[in-house]
Amino acid sequence: MKTSIINQLKEIVETDLTSFHMPGHKLGKVYDKLGYSDIVKNIYKMDTTEISGTDNLHSPEGIIKESQERASKVFKSDSTYYLVNGSTCGIQGAIMGICSPKDKIIVNRDCHQSVINSCILGDIEPAYILPKINKETNILEGVEVEEVLKSIDKNLDAKAILVTYPTYYGITYDLKRIVDYAHEKKMLVIVDEAHGSHLGLSDKLPKTALEQGADVVIQSTHKTLPSFTQSSMIHVQGNRVDKNKLGTMLRIIESSSPSYILMASLDLAVDIYEIKGKDLMEELLNNIDEFKYKLKENKHIDIFNENDKTKIFISSTKLGMTGYDLEINLRENYNIQVELANYYGILLICTIGNERVDFDKMIDALSDVTDKHSSDKVINHIDYPMNIPEKALGPREAFYKPKKSVKIDESIGKICGEYIIPYPPGISLLSPGEIITKEVIDYVLLCNKEGMTVSGIKDSNLEFIEIVID
Ligand SMILES: Cc1ncc(COP(=O)(O)O)c(C=O)c1O
Incomplete structure (x- = not known):
């Protein structure tokens, strides 16, 4: 068969890969474990459209409304x-x-690229807050x-503030203080969760x-719960948000043929969350504790398990290896795929789809790698470029200006015409309209x-970069 995508994916499925990456259902294993195999096996038959009885995501009155209401109850939102x-x-x-266009929004500089893209699309001005960095791991x-x-x-003239909570690496902070203060200053709080x-x-x-107390919360259900890639939720609480306007904007942005397979997978994730979620999470947290305990014996491995214990960063520097090399080693020699690597180590995303055997395999693999x-x-230190480049x-203005391509080492001091985003985690170091710095170019x-x-x-x-013609 010439179906190159299917052929490759089939091969991966057949190798029975151990997954410490997203999506949260871990290659479907959680559905099999919980007895949902029949539904999932036949889910392609549920790939339908807006016909009698299937409701409409953009004006839900039937089954989609019912499922969203259940999700609202389960996740404790108002809508x-x-x-x-x-x-x-x-x-x-x-x-x-x-x-609205020309409004200002305060955002953490290490925001996801979609935040800056929204500013381009909506002609909104971002005001950045610098995050902290851990010099030992280069983790933001x-x-x-x-x-x-x-x-x-x-920035008291800002309409809203958006913060990422938790970070990709599972770090959290006192969000309530931020929310209370922003509300005192009449700002809305959007949280990229x-x-x-x-x-x-779990408590x-x-x-x-x-x-x-956040007003709007966006969650990638597919990343840390068992739903299909691309399926997510947005929760609203309180009366500060104009839900009509939010709903209209979502209708403008999203497909007019929303996937029933994705919506069905959200329905399933809510069911699992409500009925079995707490027990499965307890089991996962116990497995993680045991994993950490056993790993203590390996003196070549340092482990960083942050506020959200389901995210584990493993430093590879004492192995004399970069995180990039350790990621490849684990995949090629032990059939384990991690979520991401940076220069200093690897990140594991553990979900209720992971089983004890996954952690045992990782322990054995790390011991063998050692x-x-x-x-x-x-492994020499590389400084993460922490300064926010001058704007x-x-x-938006930069996006629509004419541009030309120049050699990357001749671009320093010029206005950047595109993005520089190490991926993952997808956080921009340079965005359109910012002055290109030596610090960023050297790092990248x-x-x-x-x-x-x-x-x-x-x-x-990375030989050429687009700059704005000024
Ligand atoms: C912090 C953060 N926000 C938002 C997103 C976008 O999420 P999605 O992939 O569900 O569109 C990502 C994706 O990696 C992310 O890391």
Whole structure:
């Protein structure tokens, strides 16, 4: 068969890969374990459209309304809307449904690219807050509450504030203080909780954004709960948000033929969450504790398990290996796929779809890697570019200006015409309209040589970059 995508995916399925990456259903294993195989096996037959009895996502009155209402009850929102184009479209809908053109929004600099894209689409001005960084791991540690409060004071004309909570790496902070202060200053609070749809499943996990008073919360259900890739939710609470405008914006952004397969998978994820979620999470957290305990014996491995214990960062520096090399090693030699690698280590995303055997395999693999592949090679430090580049033009203005391509080492000091986004985690180091700095270019070229992928830039070889013709 010439079906190249199917052939490759079939091969991966047949190898019985151990998954520490998203989606949260872990290659469907959780459905089999919980007795949903028959539904999932036949789900292609449910790929339908708006016909009699199937309701309509864009004006739900029947089965979709019922399922969304159940989700709202389960996730403790006032209203919940299903999304079929990931949190990306939820973020776009929230930002553009709340801010009008020329409005200002405060956002953490390490926001997902969809936040800046929303500013381009909606002609909205972002005001950035610098996050913290852990120098040992190059992990961005989210915002400092005091910095956020200062930024609110400095930007009292902002319509809203958007923060990422938890971060990709599972780091959280006192969101309630931010929410209370923003509300005092008449600002709406949007939370990108793309990595936290599972938080409500245990008191041992950080509080959810809704519990801490956020007005709009966007969750990638597919990342940390068992639903299909691209299926997400947006939750609203309180009366600060104009739900009509939000709904209209979502209708503008999302497909007019929303996938019933994705919506059915959200229905299923809500069912699992409500009926079995807490027990499965308890089991997962116990497995993680045991994993961490056993890993302590391996003196070549340092482990960082942050506020959200389902995210585990494993440092590879004492193995004399970059995270990029460890990721490849685990996949090629042990059939284990992790979520992402950076220069210093790898990130595991563990969900209620993971079983004890997955953790046992990882322990054995790491012990074998230590015996066979560790070396005395020193992994030098690479500084993450922490300075926010100077803004010459707003992102939208820069997007529509004429551009030309120049050699990357001749671009320093020029206005950037595209993005530079290490992927994953998809956080922009340079955005359209910002002055290109040596700090960013040096970092990206160095890390790219070590194995980091860069997206947002047309020349993936990183020889040329587009600049704005001024
Ligand atoms: C922090 C953050 N927000 C939003 C998104 C977008 O989510 P989705 O893939 O569901 O569109 C991502 C994706 O990786 C993310 O990391």
